[in-house]
Amino acid sequence: MIKTIYALLKKDLLLELRQQHSFHGILLYVASTIFVLKLAINQPGAEVWNGLFWVIQLFVCVNAVAKSFLQEGRGRMLYFYTISGAREFIIAKLVYNIILMLLMSLLSLALFLVLLRNPLGNTVQFIGIVCLGGVSLSLVFTLLAAIAAKAQQNAALMAILGFPLIVPQLLLLIKLSKSAFGEVFREGAVLQLTLLITGLDIMVIALAIILFPFLWKD
Amino acid sequence: MRKSWWKILAAVLLVYTFTAGFLIKVPELGILKETSRNLFFHVPMWFGQIILLTISMIYSILYLRKPDLRYDIYAVALAKTGILMGVLGLLTGAIWATYVWGAPWSNDPKQIGVAIALLIYFAYLVLRNAIPDIDKSARISAVYNIFAYFIYIPLIMILPRMVESLHPGGKGVEGNPGLNGADLDATMRLVFWPAVIGWTLLGVWISTLNIRLYLIRDKNIINVK
Numbered sequence: 001m002i003k004t005i006y007a008l009l010k011k012d013l014l015l016e017l018r019q020q021h022s023f024h025g026i027l028l029y030v031a032s033t034i035f036v037l038k039l040a041i042n043q044p045g046a047e048v049w050n051g052l053f054w055v056i057q058l059f060v061c062v063n064a065v066a067k068s069f070l071q072e073g074r075g076r077m078l079y080f081y082t083i084s085g086a087r088e089f090i091i092a093k094l095v096y097n098i099i100l101m102l103l104m105s106l107l108s109l110a111l112f113l114v115l116l117r118n119p120l121g122n123t124v125q126f127i128g129i130v131c132l133g134g135v136s137l138s139l140v141f142t143l144l145a146a147i148a149a150k151a152q153q154n155a156a157l158m159a160i161l162g163f164p165l166i167v168p169q170l171l172l173l174i175k176l177s178k179s180a181f182g183e184v185f186r187e188g189a190v191l192q193l194t195l196l197i198t199g200l201d202i203m204v205i206a207l208a209i210i211l212f213p214f215l216w217k218d
Numbered sequence: 219m220r221k222s223w224w225k226i227l228a229a230v231l232l233v234y235t236f237t238a239g240f241l242i243k244v245p246e247l248g249i250l251k252e253t254s255r256n257l258f259f260h261v262p263m264w265f266g267q268i269i270l271l272t273i274s275m276i277y278s279i280l281y282l283r284k285p286d287l288r289y290d291i292y293a294v295a296l297a298k299t300g301i302l303m304g305v306l307g308l309l310t311g312a313i314w315a316t317y318v319w320g321a322p323w324s325n326d327p328k329q330i331g332v333a334i335a336l337l338i339y340f341a342y343l344v345l346r347n348a349i350p351d352i353d354k355s356a357r358i359s360a361v362y363n364i365f366a367y368f369i370y371i372p373l374i375m376i377l378p379r380m381v382e383s384l385h386p387g388g389k390g391v392e393g394n395p396g397l398n399g400a401d402l403d404a405t406m407r408l409v410f411w412p413a414v415i416g417w418t419l420l421g422v423w424i425s426t427l428n429i430r431l432y433l434i435r436d437k438n439i440i441n442v443k
Contacts, residue, residue, distance in 0.1 A: 143365060150358050151349045160344055164337035165366065168373045175381070196376075203368055211361045214282050 004084045008092035012068070013099070022067040022100070030060055030108045038115045046119040046181050053112055054174055057133060058166065060104050065097050065141040066158055069149045086213035090146065094208060097138040105134035121182030129180060132194065133173045136201050140166050143208040146215050172197050225423050231416030235259075238409045245403045256314045258409050262417040263307035264332075264374075270300040270421050271339070275367040278360035287440045288433065290356035293363060294346065295428035297339055299421050304336050328378035328385045335374055338366045352439065 016023060033056055037044075044052065072080070080089060109130050113120075120126050141162055148158040176193040179185050239258040274296035281289035311329065312322035323329060345362055349355035378385060433440065 147345070147358055147362055147365075150354065151345060157345065157348055161341045161362065164334050164341055165369050167334045168369060168377055171377065192380075196380075200372065207365055207368060211282075211364060214357060214361055 001085075001088055004088040005092045005095070008080075008084060008089060009095055012092065012096040016100070022064065022071075023103075025067065026060060026064050026104055027107065029063060030056070030104065030111060033059070034108065034111045034115055041116070043117050044119075049112070049116060049119050050174060050177055050181065052116075053109070054133070054170060054177070056108055056112075057105060057130075057137060058163075058170065060108060061101055061134075061137040061141050062159060062162060064100050064104055065138060065145045066148075066155060068093065068097055068100065068142075069145040081216065086216035087209055089216070090142075090208055090212035093146075094139060094142050094205065097142045098135050101134040101138035102131055105130050120180055122180045126177060126180035129173065129177045132197060133169075133177075136169045136173065136197055136204075137166065139201055139204045139208070140169065143204065143211070146208075146212060150215055169197060169200055172200075224419055228416055228419035228423055231412045232420060235409060235413040235416055239413070242405050242409060244406060250318060253314060253317050254406070256310060257406065258413040259417075260307060260310040260314055261410070262414040263303045263310060265414045266418040266421045267300050267303040267307060268371075268374075269418050270296050270303065270425065271367060271370065274300060275364055278363040281356060281360045282364075285353065285357065287352070287356060287436065290360065291432045291436065291440075292425075292429055293360065294343075295425045295432060297342060297363065298428065299425040301336060301339050301343075302424070303417075303421055304332060304339070308332060308336070326378075326385060327381050328374070331374045331378050335370050338370060338373075342366060 037052060037056075041048065041052075106127070109127065113123075141158075144158055144162045144165065148155075148161060151157055172193055176190065176197065179190050235258050239255055244252060244254045274293045277289045277293040277296065280286075281293060308329070311332075315324060315326075315329075316322045319326075342359060342362055346355050346359045349358060
């Protein structure tokens with residue numbers, strides 16, 4: 001089973017490395033959005049910076065993950081159906097999207113820090129939170145992309161389904177990231193928030209692995 | 219009326235709630251005064267919603283195990299009534315908030331949480347309509363229903379308690395006396411729990427009417443096995 005997952009993952013990564021189609025597309029999206037932000041709000045205050053950052057992350061995630069499911073044609077999906085099990089397929093997709101999203105998150109963080117000034121108190125902690133956020137967002141949207149892919153791959157549908165569902169994690173992430181801005185939290189709150197976000201992530205992974213086989217058969 | 223005993227019970231309990239709810243003596247609790255009577259209308263809506271959406275999720279699981287369209291009909295009817303109770307809960311809450319908190323909407327975490335929960339379940343209905351094929355629609359919306367439920371429960375129960383909130387149970391509740399189950403006044407308890415049962419039974423009654431309607435409407439496609 002690990003070999004199947006690894007093979008599927010390698011296929012996705014190799015496709016990405018060779019064509020670099022999604023990577024460049026999303027990089028362009030991130031760069032242009034942040035540049036427009038810079039033109040609109042030159043030096044945002046800390047709260048605005050935080051809010052804008054997470055909203056950009058949300059849109060980047062929707063685009064990045066949607067592409068990863070949309071690019072498989074019907075014929076190829078049938079081929080995958082014959083050669084691998086549903087569980088291996090979804091695990092490979094989850095891991096691939098996590099890697100992609102981590103890369104995109106760190107890139108957009110770098111662009112934010114460079115173009116819109118750095119208001120962070122504790123940059124290293126924020127990088128950790130961004131990684132956690134990237135993972136959480138990509139997990140939820142991978143499962144949603146799988147659902148939307150079966151419903152005629154309507155991009156608007158994924159947004160309608162996705163935004164309400166991501167709100168709990170997004171609220172927790174925004175609250176957690178305030179700790180990196182130097183806001184004082186009570187004892188153990190940071191750990192509690194991190195554990196809660198991680199708990200939600202594990203729940204989403206479990207749900208994706210259990211529910212995907214039902215989406216798979218067509 | 220089919221199987222009328224529990225429906226009559228629901229009606230009796232609700233009439234009791236309406237009359238006793240306005241006649242009993244409520245404890246004087248700070249800023250709440252007489253508005254604590256809303257407890258018999260607002261809180262049971264949420265109990266009802268959680269119960270109905272839980273049963274809807276269970277029917278979705280049943281559908282995934284055995285693709286019988288009847289389970290799908292049960293799931294969607296219960297979800298719709300759950301949404302209705304959510305809307306009523308928001309409205310009763312807004313009415314209460316106008317008198318106690320000053321404004322119908324105060325961006326309170328619990329208010330935001332339940333509004334998002336309504337959006338989640340509206341998206342469920344949109345998803346069902348977006349897929350023309352009936353079996354596929356039932357299967358995919360069953361998957362979404364289960365996923366949505368496990369996001370819904372943390373959203374309305376865990377998150378509002380973790381942050382500062384105007385609702386009882388949140389942090390920093392200076393102005394709001396605890397109205398949780400433990401310190402509920404004995405007289406209010408006499409009306410509260412029957413109210414919960416009455417409103418939930420009413421929700422189930424509305425769902426069963428919907429279910430019977432859909433079963434008749436779709437009877438040609440259900441029994442094809």
